[in-house]
Amino acid sequence: MDTLQAPEIAAIRRIVAEHQGRPGPLLEVLHAIQAALGFIPAGAVPVVAQQLNISRAEVHGVITFYHYFRRSRPGAHIVSLCQAEACQSMGAAALAAHARERLGIDFHETTADGRFSLDPIYCLGNCACSPAALIDGRLYGRVTPERFDALIAENSTSS
Amino acid sequence: MTTTVYIPGDAGALSIGAGAVAQAITAEAQRRGARIALVRNGSRGAYWLEPLVEVVTSGGRQAYGPVTPAEVPALFAADFLNGGAHPLALGLTESLPWLKGQQRLTFERVGVIDPVSVADYVKHGGYQGLKRALSMAPGDIVQAITASGLRGRGGAAFPTGIKWQTVLEQTAAQKYITCNADEGDSGTFADRMLMEGDPLELIEGMTIAGLAVGATQGYIYLRAEYPHAHAALQAAIAAANAAGYLGADVAGAGKRFDVEVRLGAGAYICGEETSMLESLEGRRGEVRVRPPLPAVKGLFGQPTVVNNVVTLASVPWILAHGAQAYAQFGMGKSRGTLPIQLAGNIRRGGLVERAFGLTLRELLYDYGGGSATGKPIRAVQVGGPLGAYIPAAQFDTALDYEALAGIGAMLGHGGIVVFDDTVDMARMARYAMEFCAIESCGKCTPCRIGSTRGMEVIDRILAGVDGERNVRLLEELCETMVHGSLCGLGGMAPFPVQSALKYFREDFRARVG
Numbered sequence: 001m002d003t004l005q006a007p008e009i010a011a012i013r014r015i016v017a018e019h020q021g022r023p024g025p026l027l028e029v030l031h032a033i034q035a036a037l038g039f040i041p042a043g044a045v046p047v048v049a050q051q052l053n054i055s056r057a058e059v060h061g062v063i064t065f066y067h068y069f070r071r072s073r074p075g076a077h078i079v080s081l082c083q084a085e086a087c088q089s090m091g092a093a094a095l096a097a098h099a100r101e102r103l104g105i106d107f108h109e110t111t112a113d114g115r116f117s118l119d120p121i122y123c124l125g126n127c128a129c130s131p132a133a134l135i136d137g138r139l140y141g142r143v144t145p146e147r148f149d150a151l152i153a154e155n156s157t158s159s
Numbered sequence: 160m161t162t163t164v165y166i167p168g169d170a171g172a173l174s175i176g177a178g179a180v181a182q183a184i185t186a187e188a189q190r191r192g193a194r195i196a197l198v199r200n201g202s203r204g205a206y207w208l209e210p211l212v213e214v215v216t217s218g219g220r221q222a223y224g225p226v227t228p229a230e231v232p233a234l235f236a237a238d239f240l241n242g243g244a245h246p247l248a249l250g251l252t253e254s255l256p257w258l259k260g261q262q263r264l265t266f267e268r269v270g271v272i273d274p275v276s277v278a279d280y281v282k283h284g285g286y287q288g289l290k291r292a293l294s295m296a297p298g299d300i301v302q303a304i305t306a307s308g309l310r311g312r313g314g315a316a317f318p319t320g321i322k323w324q325t326v327l328e329q330t331a332a333q334k335y336i337t338c339n340a341d342e343g344d345s346g347t348f349a350d351r352m353l354m355e356g357d358p359l360e361l362i363e364g365m366t367i368a369g370l371a372v373g374a375t376q377g378y379i380y381l382r383a384e385y386p387h388a389h390a391a392l393q394a395a396i397a398a399a400n401a402a403g404y405l406g407a408d409v410a411g412a413g414k415r416f417d418v419e420v421r422l423g424a425g426a427y428i429c430g431e432e433t434s435m436l437e438s439l440e441g442r443r444g445e446v447r448v449r450p451p452l453p454a455v456k457g458l459f460g461q462p463t464v465v466n467n468v469v470t471l472a473s474v475p476w477i478l479a480h481g482a483q484a485y486a487q488f489g490m491g492k493s494r495g496t497l498p499i500q501l502a503g504n505i506r507r508g509g510l511v512e513r514a515f516g517l518t519l520r521e522l523l524y525d526y527g528g529g530s531a532t533g534k535p536i537r538a539v540q541v542g543g544p545l546g547a548y549i550p551a552a553q554f555d556t557a558l559d560y561e562a563l564a565g566i567g568a569m570l571g572h573g574g575i576v577v578f579d580d581t582v583d584m585a586r587m588a589r590y591a592m593e594f595c596a597i598e599s600c601g602k603c604t605p606c607r608i609g610s611t612r613g614m615e616v617i618d619r620i621l622a623g624v625d626g627e628r629n630v631r632l633l634e635e636l637c638e639t640m641v642h643g644s645l646c647g648l649g650g651m652a653p654f655p656v657q658s659a660l661k662y663f664r665e666d667f668r669a670r671v672g
Contacts, residue, residue, distance in 0.1 A: 023459060026441030031383075031422055058442075065443040065600075068383045068425030084345030085540055086576045088590070089503035090531065122427060122594065123343055124384055125351040126171050127576065128206035128501065128508030137386050141174035 004043035011036055012044050016051040026052065026062055030069055039070035075110040075117035077155045079103075080134040081143075083120045086127035090142075095131050096120070098145040102152060115156065161194040162240045165213040165220070167270070168199030169355050170387040171348065176227060177210035183228035184212070187235050195240065201356015203270035204510030205257050213252055216242040222249040257526065262488060263512045264496050265473045269356035275394040277402040280359045286404065288475030292367045293412045300371035301327055304474065306482035308494025312349075313339055313430070313467030314542060314571040314647075316493075316560045322464060325454035326372040329462035334374035336365050336464045337439065337457070338471055340381040340388070341423050341430040344543025346502040346574030350468035352510055353498075354381075354388040357472070358395035359404075362418055364471035366409060367478055368464055369416040377418040378458070380435050383425055392420050427544075427598040431646045432465040434600060445600045446646045467572070469498060488514035493559045503576040504530045520554040522575065534579035538663065540587075542571025544594050545651035547658035548584065567658065569651075584663035588656040589617040595652035605640045606649025612636060613656065620667055630667055634660065 004012075015032045019025040029048060033040050040063055049056040063069045081087075081096050100106055103116050110117040126132040129141030135151060143151075166181045167173075181197060188195045203211060211224035212234075221242040223234060230247060237245040249255060263269075272279040280286070292300050305320025326334060338361065342350040354361060365377040381389055396418050399405040409416050421439055423429050429438045433447035436458050457463025473495065477485045486494045493515035499522060501508045506528035511517075523529070523536060530536050538548045547568040549556070556562055563570045578587075592613035601607045616633045620626055637653035644650040660667065 024439055024441035027424060027438065028421070028441070031424070061443050062441070065445075066424035066426050068423075084594075085544060085587070085590070086346045086503040086574075088587075089576060089578045089582065121384065121425075122598070123345045123347075124170075125342060125348040126174050127346045127348055127503060127574070128505070128510075129171055129175055129209075130503055132174065134384070139170050139174040139387070141171060 004041055004047075008037065008041070009043070009047060012047050013051065016048055020052065026054070026059065027066075030063060034069060039073050042071065076115050077136055078117045078119065079152075080119045080121040080124075082122070082124050082126070082130070082132040082134075084123045084127075086123075087131040090130035092131040095143060095145060095148060099148060102149060116152070161196050163196045163198060163215040164240070165198050165200045165215075166210065167202045168274075168387070169202035169209075169270075169352065170385070171206055171352075172202050172209040172211070173387070175206075175209055175225075179228045180210045180212065180226050180231065183231040187231050191235060193235070193240060198273050200272065201269045201274055202352060202510075203252065203258060204266070204352060205255065205507070206509040207507045208249065211252075212239075214240055214242060218242065218251070220252045222252040222255065223247045224249060257507065257509075261512050262496050262514055264476045264485070264488070265360070265469060266353065266357070266498055266510065266512045267476070268360065269352055272357065274356055274358055274391055275398050277359065277398050277404065280357075284479065285359055285475070286363055286410070288478030289363050289367055289404070289410060291478045292370050293410060293414075297327055297371050297373060300367065300478070303478060303482045304371070307477045307485040308489070308492070309470065309473055309477065309485070310493070310560070311467055312469035312473070312497070312572065314344075314569070316570070319466060319470055322454055322466070323368065323372055325452065326374070326462045326464050329455060331462050333376065333459075334372055334462045334464075335458045336368045336372070336374045336377040336471075337436070337466075338365055338377065338379040338468060339430060339432065339435055339465055340379050340385075340468050341435060342385075342468070342572070343382060343427040343430045344545075344572050344574055346540065346576035347500050347543060347572045348502070349498040349500055349510060349573065351385055351388050353468055353472050354385070355391045358388075358391045359399060360472045360475055361392075361468055362395055362399050362405065364474035365418055366405065366416045367474050368466070368471060370409075370414060372462075372464055374464065375415045375417065377416065378439055379418065379420045380423060380429070380439055381420055382423045382429075389420060389422065396420070426600075427594075428600045428646075428648055431648065434646070435465065436463065443600070445602050448645065469572075490514070490516035490557065490559050491561055493561070497558065497570075497573050499558065500574045501527045501577070502574060504532055504536075504579050505577040506531050515559045516557050518555050518557050519549065519575070522558070523554065523577065527577065530577060530579040532579050532581075534581065536577055537580040537582055538578045538584065540576045540578070540655065541574070542569040543574055544591060545569075545647060545654055546571050547654045548587065548662065549658070550662040567654075569654075584659040584666040585617065585621055588659040588667075589614055589621070591652055591655040592617060595648060599648060603644045603649050605643035606652070609636055609640045609643075609649070610652060613640075613653075626667070630660065
């Protein structure tokens with residue numbers, strides 16, 4: 001899977017070229033690749049390394065250090081549930097259990113139909129409206145199991 | 160006549176429906192032919208009233224909240240555009256009891272102005288501090304910050320003036336101002352609110368810091384979890400550049416200062432200053448050994464100021480009103496004000512900016528109104544996931560750096576997470592170890608491996624296996640982590656565990672048998 005096609009390699013080369021002149025560009029490059037492709041395919045590593053004149057190990061090391069960077073294609077919708085203390089005090093653990101059951105997957109997994117990925121996240125800065133969730137970059141507060149189901153239903157019809 | 164209506168664009172307000180309310184009000188106004196000018200302000204920080212809608216009337220800004228889209232037609236019918244009576248009417252915003260007693264210096268414009276309008280910012284006192292700074296020698300700016308008593312609001316509480324003085328004294332071709340906006344502590348959202356509600360204040364603070372130490376480039380290291388703050392900062396930087404407050408000729412004074420936002424990628428450790436610098440350089444966020452201090456050898460090996468968002472955003476007020484005016488607030492060695500964040504299981508959660516010295520009890524009950532669930536508050540965690548759990552018996556402690564240190568706790572970034580009496584403190588202790596295991600950068604063995612061993616030991620206690628012996632083992636492990644880690648993650652992750660063992664031992668003992 002995920003062998004890079006020529007247009008993808010060209011896109012990655014363009015992204016690296018855009019950021020190349022800036023100081024300390026690697027994180028910026030990886031963010032841009034993930035924004036364009038949805039994740040950072042393994043085939044991107046040697047392309048980035050060669051063009052930035054750093055080792056593949058260095059690129060791989062950075063990708064794997066940060067939770068935000070993905071090495072496989074995520075579902076059409078990314079659902080992140082805050083698991084930090086403030087949200088725990090308002091039932092985040094029960095909400096997470098509900099979400100796992102509703103979607104039929106555990107954290108860090110994607111549904112078989114490729115529609116949803118479920119991730120834990122550690123603080124969304126919405127701690128006065130706990131528990132919080134982030135779905136495709138949209139923030140939700142005071143998320144009850146019922147509201148969670150409604151949000152999932154909303155996103156089940158659209159891609 | 161056009162009526163100005165404020166509906167927050169703050170992420171927290173949006174998370175509970177402010178976007179839908181804005182749409183409903185716009186549509187209803189159109190339907191009725193009412194002329195409104197909609198401003199998406201920051202949040203006033205009273206989150207239990209969000210979405211809080213404000214209407215500008217001849218008598219002042221009238222507040223309505225919490226508004227739902229379904230209530231919108233009734234609000235129009237009640238003539239809320241002229242401050243009409245309605246069950247959701249709260250009176251003048253500035254007279255809300257929750258806001259009235261606050262001492263908002265750093266947050267004076269948050270929720271008040273259009274966040275990305277330079278004109279609105281200047282109209283409300285913005286860029287007065289920069290104007291003053293431009294008439295001062297660099298050393299005098301640093302002196303003013305030192306005299307104000309400002310200490311790092313990110314958590315370490317290091318005197319800001321001393322840090323700046325060190326950078327000022329260095330000779331280098333390039334110096335940097337870096338803003339640590341990696342607000343990862345649970346229970347904290349002051350940085351987010353400020354960046355969304357008054358981003359120009361942060362930019363002005365960084366510009367003044369640049370003038371003070373001789374730096375021409377600023378970086379804001381922002382966490383990827385804050386997309387709304389990212390958009391606000393980008394818009395504010397563009398507006399400041401367009402208005403001539405950033406760039407080659409800051410405010411026509413012939414000095415250069417540029418600001419760029421760099422995104423983190425979901426690593427809690429990057430809120431530690433040396434790890435943040437590594438990340439800004441495009442590397443793994445592994446902690447550096449100090450010395451050398453970042454002030455001497457920081458970003459790209461150059462002298463670098465590393466300050467938190469609230470620290471830098473406090474600078475314009477200090478310059479505009481004078482160091483003494485700022486130092487008049489506070490107690491002991493904690494001068495000025497602190498934006499406190501009430502979070503978790505609390506009835507009235509949000510942001511309270513007050514001088515240091517308020518007690519936990521005043522905050523939890525007078526401002527917070529007790530727990531959200533109505534059950535007794537059993538514990539609070541102050542200062543994020545590395546902060547101690549504080550039992551109800553200590554709620555009379557004042558919020559002051561030294562007073563909290565005196566009871567083995569820490570103030571940190573001013574976040575208070577509230578738990579009611581259903582909390583299982585042994586589980587919270589396990590979570591502290593789990594979080595450390597997930598977020599450890601891996602450099603120091605006690606943190607990298609000790610945190611995982613800590614989870615296992617607590618699991619055995621929870622399973623009722625050899626309880627007494629495992630509790631002793633856990634206490635020893637905590638000691639090792641505290642003394643054997645380079646930075647605060649491994650060095651402080653045991654604090655919540657130790658405090659849980661100390662004050663809530665019964666939660667462990669239940670399993671001991």
